[in-house]
Amino acid sequence: MLTTVETASGPVEGIPARDRSITVFRGIPYAQPPVGELRWRPPQPPERWSGVRRAHRFGPICPQAPNPEIAGVDLPMREDCLSLNVWTGAQHADERRPVLVWIYGGGFRVGTGANPRYDGVNLARKGLVVVTFNYRLGALGFLATEELSAESPQRASGNYGLLDQIAALEWVQRNIAGFGGDPGRVTIAGQSAGAGSVNFLAMSPLAKGLFQRAIAESHARYSRDLELRYLSTSYRTRADAESHGARYAEQRKARSLAQLRALPWQSLIDGDAVDTEVETGSDAKPPLFRPVVDGYVIPQGYDQTYINGLQNDVGYLAGNNRDESGAVPENAFAAYRAASSRARRPGMPPVHVTLDSFRAAAERKFGALADEFLRLYPAATDDEAAHSSNAAVRDNARISTFLWATDWSRHAESPVFTYFWTHRSPIHGPDPRRASHSSEIDYVFGNLDPALAAWSDEDRAVSERMTGYWANYIATGDPNGPGLPHWPAFRPDRPSVMELGGDFQPVPLAAPARLEFWKRFFAAQQPW
Secondary structure, three states: OOOEEEEOOEEEEOEEOOOOOOEEEEEEEOOOOOOHHHOOOOOOOOOOOOOOEEOOOOOOEOOOOOOHHHOOOOOOEOOOOOEEEEEEOOOOOOOOEEEEEEEOOOOOOOOOOOOHHHOOHHHHHOOOEEEEEOOOOHHHHHOOOHHHHHHOOOOOOOOHHHHHHHHHHHHHHHHHHHHOEEEEEEEEEEEOHHHHHHHHHHHOHHHOOOOOEEEEEOOOOOOOOHHHHOOOOOOEEHHHHHHHHHHHHHHOOOOOHHHHHHOOHHHHOOOOOEOOOOOOOOOOOOEOOOOEEOOOOOOOOHHHHHHOOOOOOOEEEEEEEOEOOOOOOHHHHHHHHHOOOOOOOOOOOOOOOOHHHHHHHHHHHHHHHHHHHHHHOOOOOHHHHHHHHHHHHHHHHHHHHHHHHHHHHOOOOOOEEEEEEOOOEOOOOOOOOEOEOOOOHHHHHOOOOOOOOOOOHHHHHHHHHHHHHHHHHHHHOOOOOOOOOOOOOOOOOOOEEEEEOOOOEEEEOOOHHHHHHHHHHHHOOOOO
């Protein structure tokens, strides 16, 4: 079993994981601390250390506002946070196992690679080498200003968090062979903002060749889908981002970049700042600090990238969840009505569980098509409205991802696989079971911790299938394998999606009349 590995910066010593056949290496620096003059600069290679570095503890969390995503993670918070973690079951460095690099979600505002939900031990038991890492968040990761752009050789600013991700992937290319990994079989994967990151990296020429496959769990969306504008796939133009940055600096009474860099990081945490200027067809708004189409890291938006075939030609697996993006379980309707006045957070979708709310939202979003929408999704009572709202949200998501895949595959040779997750998890405890945003993560990683929920035999069986699909895909580019229901590859002439969780079979995207409605509605929207 590998316990000490030589990296480009020096040797590291790991420790046995929960399964002692797996070694975990924690808190390995992949870049220099982005502090002082390195704040709001591209990550620099780590300095070499002498002796064997004990990689026994996770590195600090990147600065962020308090959030349930990190509530159970007992680690310090510091700007010196650019570290990664590796799980491997390799006995020798020459084994060349497939590699999964996981990117956490959290709206580009919160998160950590040390989250126990991302523990890689079970996937490592499936023969993978698993990597998680931290990247800069909020203003520290995505601030853009004219002065920052001026000091950049590329005249670009605002994508430091994405540049961190690229630096982590470059580290993997240089070093993962020492952990028994194959640098020619790297899959990047993430959920929510992690999936958004996967989408952006798949569009970035700076990430070309650093990975061969991609997995986006939630929010691979069509460029004409209004939902894309506030979900974790949202981006800013350079001009908008620099304007936001100027106001941000003014609010902190910083008249220069030097003054901003001199501020303590605690005064730079932006909390729940939202971008109120983006028209989304609803009250939903994206987080203020998020990636930028800067002409460098992200040269163009989704539509132009796909039209021109500029994306990196990698395999893709992408999908959505049944109870997300504004869809909620039927036994939660009353609770949502009682909490209808709750404060909104960045990226939070609208939920419509009353007739008045549902009809008003339809008028706002669909305009002249509202009457047709309401005929296709009829409602005369609050409960009927809530059911119709759920149906519309789910149709929107499935159809949007189908149209995204159509655009993506037009200039890409590698296959695409799409899914719709429907298994309702007990992870929320006393709340109703739901196939909510992020609920598939526990099943994909095989981390059904009995301390977190009352998992059933059915849950464990679903998890075994999910880890099997994901491990097969990461290894070969095809999720199919012995003992697993067949998952057909995406075809633009076949309007279906693979249901995962509640059942395991292809299902139609939507009723034909509803499918045609959404296609016409999307066609009338401005592409992003």
